[in-house]
Amino acid sequence: MNRPPATPAVPPEGFTWPNGAKLALSVVVNVEEGAEQNILDGDKGPEPVDELSASPKRAMRVHGNESNYQYGIRAGAPRVLRELDRAGIKATWTAAALALERAPWLAEAIVARGDEVCCHGWRWAHQFWMKEEAERDYIRKGRDSLERTTGKRPAGWLSRYLHTDDTRRLLVEEGFTYHMDDYSDDFPYWDLVEMSDGSKTPMVVLPYAIDSNDMKFWLAPSLTPQNWTDYAIDTFEQLHAEANEIGARYMSLGLHLRIIGRPGRIGAFKAFLDHVKTRPDVWIASREEIAAAFAAAVPPPSA
Secondary structure (H helix, E strand, C coil): CCCCCCCCCCCCCCCCCHHHEEEEEEEEECCCCCCCHHHHHHHCCCCCCCCCCCCCCCCCCCCHHHHHHHHHHHHHHHHHHHHHHHHCCCCCCCCCHHHHHHHHHHHHHHHHCCCCEEEECCCCCCCCCCCCCHHHHHHHHHHHHHHHHHHCCEEEEEECCCCCCCCHHHHHHHCCEEEEECCCEEEEEEEEEECCCEEEEEEEECCCCCCCCCHHHCCCCCCCHHHHHHHHHHHHHHHHHHHHCCCEEEEEEEEEHHHHHCHHHHHHHHHHHHHCCCCCEEEECCHHHHHHHHHHHHHCCCC
């Protein structure tokens, strides 16, 4: 996979999202709980302890941390669903496939809302170390599992932080239409993916965002709920202004059930949604819808 050109992803003159909106908003809810590292699933060790950033020095179960992940499913997910329903907005759920297999009620709730499920891997695991065929199998297992669980084949892919030089090509070969392992812009772009035979196939890259992600509650220097709400709103307002003054933009807001779903943090999400709903000229959509709208309006580059 080649590095993209270091030029702005400028929307065509006059480009608008559906309904004439200049700004699109993508709310991304990560579902990783139940698919994390655990020696019960054959892993060499457990996940680092969330909230504490502590890692055991030997292979062992960390029962407390396992329960922290379960909190995301048991208590966090219902809170997030209630806020999405209250605001009446769509979300994209980037799901580690095994997590939804182990929480079928959540898969049913997501499908009932008409939300998109994007593939976040077969498990919440790193793939950067995988050889090509192992990575292909990993991608297929995640894709096929989500299709069985939700009734629809996922269109997009998000890795756990790191991926290989082969990943984007494998995603094209396995039928994915967009890739979100990218943080390079506030607007989608086309990547010409080099295939095994030397030809090039266009694929939509839908950049994600780390700075507004709710993981900022954990990472030093950590944000308080009010800090995070202010930052998310400031991001939204800046992109809204640029969209109307310079050209169309889109914003990603990344969430996690076991983080934003805590009682002391869910209000930060509610406050952000309340602010967004005061702006009638914003298109809140799934990432699949955003990728499709971009692809329909912006022709792919020639190989």
